[in-house]
Amino acid sequence: MITRQESVIVRTTCRLLAPFIQVFGLYVIVHGHSSPGGGFQGGVILASSFVLLAIGFGPGEVQRRIPRPALLACTCAGVLLYAGIGVACVLLGANFLDYGALPLRDARSLGMLGIEIGVGITVAAAMVSIFHDLITFE
Amino acid sequence: MTALAVAFVSAGVFFLVTGAAGLIRFPDFYTRMHASGKCDTLGVLLVLVGIACHVGASLTSAKILLIAAFIFVASPTATHAIARSALRHQNALWPEEEQ
Numbered sequence: 001m002i003t004r005q006e007s008v009i010v011r012t013t014c015r016l017l018a019p020f021i022q023v024f025g026l027y028v029i030v031h032g033h034s035s036p037g038g039g040f041q042g043g044v045i046l047a048s049s050f051v052l053l054a055i056g057f058g059p060g061e062v063q064r065r066i067p068r069p070a071l072l073a074c075t076c077a078g079v080l081l082y083a084g085i086g087v088a089c090v091l092l093g094a095n096f097l098d099y100g101a102l103p104l105r106d107a108r109s110l111g112m113l114g115i116e117i118g119v120g121i122t123v124a125a126a127m128v129s130i131f132h133d134l135i136t137f138e
Numbered sequence: 139m140t141a142l143a144v145a146f147v148s149a150g151v152f153f154l155v156t157g158a159a160g161l162i163r164f165p166d167f168y169t170r171m172h173a174s175g176k177c178d179t180l181g182v183l184l185v186l187v188g189i190a191c192h193v194g195a196s197l198t199s200a201k202i203l204l205i206a207a208f209i210f211v212a213s214p215t216a217t218h219a220i221a222r223s224a225l226r227h228q229n230a231l232w233p234e235e236e237q
Contacts, residue, residue, distance in 0.1 A: 007222055013215040020208070 004058035014056025021049035029120035033112035039119025046120065047127030059135050062128070071129045078122030085114045139191055146188030153181035166231065167224055175217030182209055 005011050029042030054062045086097040089111075094101035099111025160173025186206040190199040 005219075007219065009215060010219050010222075013211060017208070017212060 004061070005056050011056045014052050018049045018053050021052065022046055025049065025120075025124070029116055030113070032116040032120075033109060039116035040123050042116075043120040043123025044127060046124040047131070050124075050128045051131050054131065054135070059132060063132065066128065068129070068132075071125045071132075074121050074125035075129065078118045078120070078125065081118030081121070082115055085111055085118070139194060143188045143192035146184050146191060148188075150181045150184030150186075150188060153177045153184065157181060168221060168231065171217060171221045171224075175214065175221075179209065179213040179217075182206075182213070 005014075025042045025044075025046030025048075027042070028037035028045055029039055032038030032042060050062050050066070053065075085099075085102075089098045089101045090096050092101040092103070097111075097115070099108045101107070102111050104110050154177065157174045157177025160177065161170050164170045164173055183206050186202050186209070190202040190206075193199040193202065
């Protein structure tokens, strides 16, 4: 069972580094369709910042900031975004995930970006909830 | 610029090798931590600065310097956390081990 760290050095570093790790995770997600990285990798980096916060401040602090229902909602919302973009392409008369059919400028690039964001949200939320289940297991 | 990069990377490799030697040669957990923690931080930092010098002033070198800043904060904290938890779990100190 992880509890709040007594060492002020560890706590301060966790607090200072977590936002930078989150920004890097978002960077990896957003650049996924044009450079190495992507939704899964960025989502895992995003989740690792919450794991770091849980190590520094205890799992209760992270659960207070992101309640369990919100995690579940994020997990579902990401999948829904992915499937929604795919089905939207079907409804517009193309194949599943055929982004070219979307009525947007640079439809393929934007469609891929939407998919990556959906995967990132789902992976980050699922990782954090798996971590919570593991550390609160009696 | 290349000469500067070679100098930085060589200095970094020297510190990394020193840290590895300390890790093998020192007698107990804390002295090994002492050797590897500081030498690895400085060694990796120098290697990264050397690579940034080699790349030149660009977005890539800025990213490399950001990684260096991250390691400069994160590595000593990790060393501190490991050494602290070892001390709290009554890991024996070196002179006591000798007796």
